[in-house]
Amino acid sequence: MAATRDTVESRRVLRTHLPERADTLGMSVREADLGLRLDGAGHGLLDTTHFDTVRFPPPPWALTAFTAAASDGELAYTGYRGNAAVRATCARSVSGLLGVDVDPDREIIITTGTQGGLFATLSALVDAGDVVALADPEYLFVERMLRFLGARVVRVGMVEHPAGPQLDLAALETAARAGVKLVLTSNPNNPTGTVYTPETVRGLAALAVRHDFLVVVDELYCRLVYDDVPFTHLAAEPGMGERTVTLLGGSKTESLSGYRVGVAIGPAPVVDAIEQVMAISCLRAPAYSQHVLTHWLVDDVEFVRARVTELAALRELSARRLRRVGGLVVRPGAGTAYLWPDVSALGLDDVRVARVLQERAGVVVSPGYQFGPSGHGRFRVCYAREETGWAAALDRMVDALGDAAVTS
Structure with a gap:
């Protein structure tokens, strides 16, 4: 007898489908994702759910460091929190970035990318029934x-501000007065791109x-900030050294996604708990990949400066083209x-927008519902793409949205 979905998937997995969102979305979040084939594969379309790592490749030292490590079998196994020498280098560079002193043995752990670091951190800190306050909107997989x-997730929205x-x-x-164990947010915020003010x-x-x-x-994007906007690290604020876990990595700014390494920085007891989760789930971050972090924040200052300049031009191009759609x-x-x-003035919901852009423009975007209830009527698009092809894709998107708005 064939197993039904309910008997195959655990209740905890079924919870990640966010079935309660059917009240506004008309279906669970998982059903909406499946209907739009949002599984990270792209399916031959131009996929703007992530960076174009052909146009924006990693720094040359990434492959060199990885290859050198991979040629030494002695480096295949590390402690669960990562290679000690790599952690020592990262602790120095991260201390300079955050403006706090990071103990390489007690307060930093190398994770399986920022995504793996996020899951390990939450698994280490959150029990069933704990109340967690989550920004709205926020990175699509956090609530799941x-x-x-x-x-128990409590969404905390945003307020308008000139910045x-x-x-x-x-x-x-x-x-907080009602009681929360943990607050989670991203800065700069994913998906809005906003940078939190010092205030x-x-x-x-x-x-x-x-x-x-x-x-x-x-703080994955903390180095990808435009127009000399000041960036304030939460961990450096008074009283926050013992209350903050900061997630960092080079997967976006330095295009190191394929290496699957990041770091988590926090109080020693928290890092100890994250280490336990790492040990039982994946043993360690990819051992050879860990060595690319010896150059991250050290040998990439000019690289990042040039990349930010290039992306700033693409940001302007993308916004200018999309504004050709009346009401967007x-x-x-x-x-x-x-x-x-925001496409709400076009009379289109975010599911319809995502489908229209796939079918008429050949472009995959991230529909707003993925990021929280406030995302309805919006979509997220990554503009880190090859300029000529992206300009053509933007024109197709403008035509598709304009036509869909007329016929809605």
């Missing part, structure tokens, strides 16, 4: 991870100290390589 772990939407600290304080970061820190909760902050609102953020257009 939290639901897998059985957490771009900011975390609603008043709403967060209300949630927002200080306010978040003050709330964490006052209500004694932990904060996990994904595009407000570029000060960080990341994403735009977060």
Whole structure:
């Protein structure tokens, strides 16, 4: 007898489908993803859910460092928290970045990319029934991870600000008074691209100290910031050294995604707990890949400066072209390589937009529902693409959206 879905998938996996979102989406998030074939494969279309790593390849030293490590079989196995020499180098460079002293033996762990680091961190800290406050919108897989772990998720929205939407600290304080164990956000925010102002970061820190909760902050894009906008690291704020877990890596700014390495920095007891999760789930981050981190934040300063300049030009091109669609609102953020257009005035929902762009423009985008309830009527597009082909794709997108808006 063939097994049914309910008997194949555990209840914890079924929770990650976010079935309650059917009230607004008309189906679960998982069903919407399946209908749009959003499985990371691209299926022959131009896939803007991630960076174009052909146009924006890793620095030359990445392959050199990996190859040198892979030629030495002695480096195949490391401690669960990563190669000691690599951690020592990373601790020095990360200390300079964050403005805090990072102990290489106790406060840093090499993870299986930032995604793996995020899951290991949440698994180490969150029990079933714990209340976790999550920014809305926020990176698409975070709520699914939290639901897998059985957490109770409270969404905290954004408020408008001249510098771009900011975390609603008043709403967060209300949630904190009711009791939260953990707050999670990204800065710069994925998907909006907004960079939190120093005032927002200080306010978040003050709330964490006052209500004694932990904060996990994904700072993957902290070096991909435009127009000399100041970036404030939460871990360096007073009282936050013992309350912050910072996730970092080179997967986006330096295009190191294929190497699957990142780092988590936090208080020693938290890093110890993350190490236990790493040990039982994957043993360690890819051992040879770990060695690319000896150059990350060290030998890539000019590389990153040039990349930010190139991406800034693409940001301008993308926003300018998409604004040709009457009613479509595009407000570029000060960080990341994403735009977060609002199509609600076109009479199109985000599922319809994603389908139209696939079928009529040959382009895969990330529909807004993936990032939280506030994402309805929006989509995320990554503009880190080869310029000529991307310009043509933008023209196809403009035509497709314009036609769909007329016929909706």
